[in-house]
Amino acid sequence: MRHDYTLEVMRPACHVSFDVTEASQVGEVRRAAVRIAEGLDFDESAAGRVALVVTELGNNLVRHAQRGRLLVAAVTNDSGAMVVEILSLDHGPGIANTLMCMTDGYSTGGTPGTGLGAVQRLSDEFDVFSRTAAGTVILSRVAARLTHVSGAAPGDSATPSAFSVAGVALAAPGEIVCGDAWSVVRHDDRAALLVADGLGHGPYAAEASVAATDVFERMPFAGPSGVIEKVHEGLRATRGAAVAMADIDSNDEVVLFSGAGNIVGRLISGIEDRSLMSQHGTAGMQIGRLQDVRYEWPSHAILVMHSDGLTTRWKLEDAVEILQHHPALIAGWLIRDHCRGRDDATVVVLKRRTA
Known part of the structure; x- marks a missing residue:
């Protein structure tokens, strides 16, 4: 008999890994992520947010990163909701000022400069860590309904768990x-x-x-x-x-x-x-x-x-x-x-x- 505990179970599904080094690969990741969202019964709007996040992160890897890849999976967040998790991984050159990169209009590659700021707004949970020369890891989690509160610390939720x-x-x-x-x-x-x-x-x-x-x-x-x-x-x-x-x-x-x-x-x-x-x-x-x-x-x-x-x-x-x-x-x-x-x-x- 199962006890009434708060469960977070990640099995047997795994993250799917995609190398993203050229623009044509971004579409493949986007389609896979949308399929995962549809499998979680995301509506068109929520699945669209997943697609936009993947597109922004994927294009960012192609334009700026070395040996980039995206990991995508359906996971359970700390509140017990199923979400689509997208992890962007690269090996450089890193982001010298992550806060500035979150500001709309800031760009180092001649683009409109709305990528990471847009990803944060589209995400229920968002976090980024980067070291110059060592590379960057970015987390985006998208839920069926957007509950992200601007200014909330990464990973904040209503769960009472410690x-x-x-x-x-x-x-x-x-x-x-x-x-x-x-x-x-x-x-x-x-x-x-x-x-x-x-x-x-x-x-x-x-x-x-x-x-x-x-x-x-x-x-x-x-x-x-x-x-x-x-x-x-x-x-x-x-x-x-x-x-x-x-x-x-x-x-x-x-x-x-x-x-x-x-x-x-x-x-x-x-x-x-x-x-x-x-x-x-x-x-x-x-x-x-x-x-x-x-x-x-x-x-x-x-x-x-x-x-x-x-x-x-x-x-x-x-x-x-x-x-x-x-x-x-x-x-x-x-x-x-x-x-x-x-x-x-x-x-x-x-x-x-x-x-």
């Missing part, structure tokens, strides 16, 4: 489903997050990872090691998965963590970067004795969990200001720079809403 969470999941090259899955359950000042990476990739890997989230959602606050033990039992008929889970209490400022396999967990505060320990093994096949490990959650820290589709030795020291931004923006920055590009890749970021 946490904001977002993730990016990409299927392995040549696959149409992602073999990873993740789920987060939030209730007042508690949150539980599970990330699973089915062995291999493709539909059978997705079957294993989705089975793991099914078990988790039936007992999200039973303790990480206890949940993973049940996941282990529930995955015996599948090919198995690497699984890790975190249980976070905002009042006590602690994280309980347990895992089997190569799901990476890290707590990052800008001052300290701490890895969370998992056991060897594969849920559904063989795992060792699990235990819950308790970690202090420093002020302003974020929790990052990701599959082995990302490299493990990444750092945010050169972009520490991004910790103050929307979790989806952080996830996009990490996937941009550290995706191995040969397997499914998932990264999830959870932070306090006041952080």
Whole structure:
């Protein structure tokens, strides 16, 4: 029996990635994004906003960026509504003054200069982070009805939850489903997050990872090691998965963590970067004795969990200001720079809403 918790589940759908280096590619992304919007029953006006956002961001990549791409997906926002998420990623040259670039009429390329300002107005949630020479990540989320309030901080919503969470999941090259899955359950000042990476990739890997989230959602606050033990039992008929889970209490400022396999967990505060320990093994096949490990959650820290589709030795020291931004923006920055590009890749970021 499912408990009455606030759920944010990103499974098994993944973000679709499009390289955008020439103008002809923008139309392909726009059509894909509109199909996603129509699948969410967006009306013509809302689907039109999605199309305009993709067009503005895509044209911006073509005109100004190096190695640009757009990621598009249907996701659940912090208020529980389904929205179309568009992430724009590039590797330079970066934006020297993001506030000025948001001003209508400002342009560095001889265009009307309404791109980013228009994207912000069309978006329910909008955020941007850029470093000169390092590149830019832009987030736009478009809902069925425009609720964006001018001047609101990125990611503001009416939810009473103490946490904001977002993730990016990409299927392995040549696959149409992602073999990873993740789920987060939030209730007042508690949150539980599970990330699973089915062995291999493709539909059978997705079957294993989705089975793991099914078990988790039936007992999200039973303790990480206890949940993973049940996941282990529930995955015996599948090919198995690497699984890790975190249980976070905002009042006590602690994280309980347990895992089997190569799901990476890290707590990052800008001052300290701490890895969370998992056991060897594969849920559904063989795992060792699990235990819950308790970690202090420093002020302003974020929790990052990701599959082995990302490299493990990444750092945010050169972009520490991004910790103050929307979790989806952080996830996009990490996937941009550290995706191995040969397997499914998932990264999830959870932070306090006041952080």
